[in-house]
Amino acid sequence: MIDQLSGQLDLACLFDEGSAQALIESLTLRGAATARDAHAVCAAIGSPLFDDEEAAFASRGSGPASGFLNLWHKHDSAVGSWVRGAYAVVIADASRKSVFLAVDRFAIKTLCYSIDGQTLSFSDRADCVEGRGADLDPQAIFDYLFFHTIPAPRTIFRNVWRIPAAHSLLIDEKGVHETRHWPLSFDEHHREPFAVARDTFRNLIRDSVVEEIAGHMRAGAFLSGGTDSSTVAGVLGQITGAPAPAYSIGFEAEGYDEMEYARIAARHFGCEHHEYYVTPADLLASIPAVAQHFDQPFGNSSALPAYYCAKVAKADGCTKMLAGDGGDELFGGNSRYASQRVFEFYHAVPKGMRRMIEPMCGDDSLLRRIPGLRQASGYVRHSRIPMPDRLQSFNLIMQLDPTKVLTAEFLAQVDLAEPAQHMRGTWGECKAPSLINRMLAYDWRYTLADSDLPKVRGATSMAGIEVGYPLLADRLADFSMALPPDWKLRRFKLRWFFKEALRGFLPDEIITKKKQGFGLPFGVWATRNPGLKELAEESLHSLAGRGIVRVDFVEKLFAEYLPDHPGYYGEMVWILMMLEQWIRGHQGVQAKGLVHKAGL
Numbered sequence: 001m002i003d004q005l006s007g008q009l010d011l012a013c014l015f016d017e018g019s020a021q022a023l024i025e026s027l028t029l030r031g032a033a034t035a036r037d038a039h040a041v042c043a044a045i046g047s048p049l050f051d052d053e054e055a056a057f058a059s060r061g062s063g064p065a066s067g068f069l070n071l072w073h074k075h076d077s078a079v080g081s082w083v084r085g086a087y088a089v090v091i092a093d094a095s096r097k098s099v100f101l102a103v104d105r106f107a108i109k110t111l112c113y114s115i116d117g118q119t120l121s122f123s124d125r126a127d128c129v130e131g132r133g134a135d136l137d138p139q140a141i142f143d144y145l146f147f148h149t150i151p152a153p154r155t156i157f158r159n160v161w162r163i164p165a166a167h168s169l170l171i172d173e174k175g176v177h178e179t180r181h182w183p184l185s186f187d188e189h190h191r192e193p194f195a196v197a198r199d200t201f202r203n204l205i206r207d208s209v210v211e212e213i214a215g216h217m218r219a220g221a222f223l224s225g226g227t228d229s230s231t232v233a234g235v236l237g238q239i240t241g242a243p244a245p246a247y248s249i250g251f252e253a254e255g256y257d258e259m260e261y262a263r264i265a266a267r268h269f270g271c272e273h274h275e276y277y278v279t280p281a282d283l284l285a286s287i288p289a290v291a292q293h294f295d296q297p298f299g300n301s302s303a304l305p306a307y308y309c310a311k312v313a314k315a316d317g318c319t320k321m322l323a324g325d326g327g328d329e330l331f332g333g334n335s336r337y338a339s340q341r342v343f344e345f346y347h348a349v350p351k352g353m354r355r356m357i358e359p360m361c362g363d364d365s366l367l368r369r370i371p372g373l374r375q376a377s378g379y380v381r382h383s384r385i386p387m388p389d390r391l392q393s394f395n396l397i398m399q400l401d402p403t404k405v406l407t408a409e410f411l412a413q414v415d416l417a418e419p420a421q422h423m424r425g426t427w428g429e430c431k432a433p434s435l436i437n438r439m440l441a442y443d444w445r446y447t448l449a450d451s452d453l454p455k456v457r458g459a460t461s462m463a464g465i466e467v468g469y470p471l472l473a474d475r476l477a478d479f480s481m482a483l484p485p486d487w488k489l490r491r492f493k494l495r496w497f498f499k500e501a502l503r504g505f506l507p508d509e510i511i512t513k514k515k516q517g518f519g520l521p522f523g524v525w526a527t528r529n530p531g532l533k534e535l536a537e538e539s540l541h542s543l544a545g546r547g548i549v550r551v552d553f554v555e556k557l558f559a560e561y562l563p564d565h566p567g568y569y570g571e572m573v574w575i576l577m578m579l580e581q582w583i584r585g586h587q588g589v590q591a592k593g594l595v596h597k598a599g600l
Contacts, residue, residue, distance in 0.1 A: 008122075116131055141410075236322060301519075
């Protein structure tokens with residue numbers, strides 16, 4: 001069963017001198033494990049693991065809500081320091097006149113809320129928060145076009161907020177207080193023999209897979225053929241002593257299909273391998289449903305192939321899927337970690353020399369016309385940009401120029417600088433000395449909590465199957481934070497420790513391959529398949545009719561940009577199409593709210 005949590009609470013019963021019973025009676029809950037005592041009530045979802053013996057005992061006997069209630073009475077709002085795993089929790093305490101909400105380290109489970117007068121409404125889905133109102137937030141729409149998702153704490157709804165990963169919310173007589181319950185503390189001086197670290201690492205992965213499959217007769221694994229998914233599939237087979245059910249997605253499009261690597265891993269580990277090739281017809285049949293299943297617009301195109309993968313596993317009798325998400329972000333596997341190290345070298349150049357060089361490297365510099373020096377001047381110009389702004393130097397919407405993509409009426413309601421401010425705030429949360437660790441912590445927010453995990457969560461919930469992330473176990477995260485930085489990125493070699501620790505377990509071909517994943521060849525197919533092109537064009541013209549996107553941009557996008565560079569501009573077509581399809585699926589109050597507030 002897929003966890004769900006929704007409810008409302010009358011805050012007047014909390015702050016007035018009413019009885020605890022009045023408070024409890026004012027709290028309505030749906031779809032969650034609950035526990036209560038004389039003064040407090042708790043609702044929780046997920047699979048939390050408690051580091052407090054009494055809380056763990058209470059959880060085993062009466063469910064996770066009892067464990068949380070036990071922790072609350074002993075540790076107050078420090079609950080997050082005593083619990084691991086995936087969870088979302090709400091606690092209302094009449095004796096302390098407070099309400100506490102929290103989510104796990106990576107927001108594997110989510111919690112959204114709205115405070116309207118004396119009513120607190122909450123849900124694991126933004127579109128299920130009661131009384132949220134009709135208004136869509138134009139700034140959230142722009143954030144979506146910038147990030148291709150809407151980073152917490154904002155949601156698509158003007159009066160609904162999402163609790164960020166590793167954060168808790170305390171509402172009491174003093175107001176609303178949001179705090180981080182998991183500090184981003186990296187130990188960059190810790191050293192231990194490689195063999196000891198390797199064995200610890202392998203045991204932690206094994207323990208995590210054991211915890212994830214507990215209670216499931218048949219659990220399967222996503223298998224893309226990369227190091228993460230191959231590791232999970234291999235360990236799953238080791239633990240069960242039977243061929244691990246593994247599910248892979250392919251595409252009949254050059255440069256997008258990596259099924260052969262999935263087959264290498266499947267043969268190596270003796271998996272029960274299932275393959276499904278997504279077609280343009282699948283996209284036509286599923287794009288509206290996938291877009292509308294999410295609780296707010298979501299532009300990660302890998303959601304659709306992930307859905308088909310989960311759908312096949314569900315039909316095959318699996319009750320849970322294990323995903324490999326997290327390996328890159330905990331152990332240094334994304335290519336940008338190496339490329340950003342190259343740009344950081346520039347800052348080792350003495351400031352006086354940089355002041356001499358930089359005026360010669362501007363956009364109008366003659367050096368840009370000389371082969372070889374053009375690349376050198378580009379390196380200087382790009383390196384000058386401070387982190388984290390540099391990570392979005394080639395952001396799609398900004399490269400296209402928002403004034404040429406979006407209507408003036410829509411732009412008048414948004415702050416184009418807000419996404420950059422959001423990124424800088426996130427970057428500033430981590431004080432690690434090394435660049436690699438700061439980039440990892442940054443990606444825990446944007447790549448994991450706000451993008452990859454919602455993608456897999458949405459895809460699997462739509463297919464009606466549970467999902468677990470063994471590589472995101474808290475103890476693995478703690479282990480990664482104590483690894484030397486150069487074990488994650490050694491010179492320019494990505495995830496050095498991860499690969500060396502699994503050498504001999506993983507096939508050599510998997511260790512040396514370049515990461516790809518379930519990339520979707522939408523742009524290529526949209527230029528060749530009349531049905532897909534028609535769906536995309538109709539969706540974008542409809543979005544233009546709402547006054548968000550300029551009509552002339554839509555026409556130029558299909559007439560010039562997409563045919564010339566389908567892989568690049570196909571992404572813009574996709575995120576705009578998914579925005580329109582999401583709005584259609586939430587017709588009525590949502591669309592009406594957008595028109596009303598945006599003046600469209």
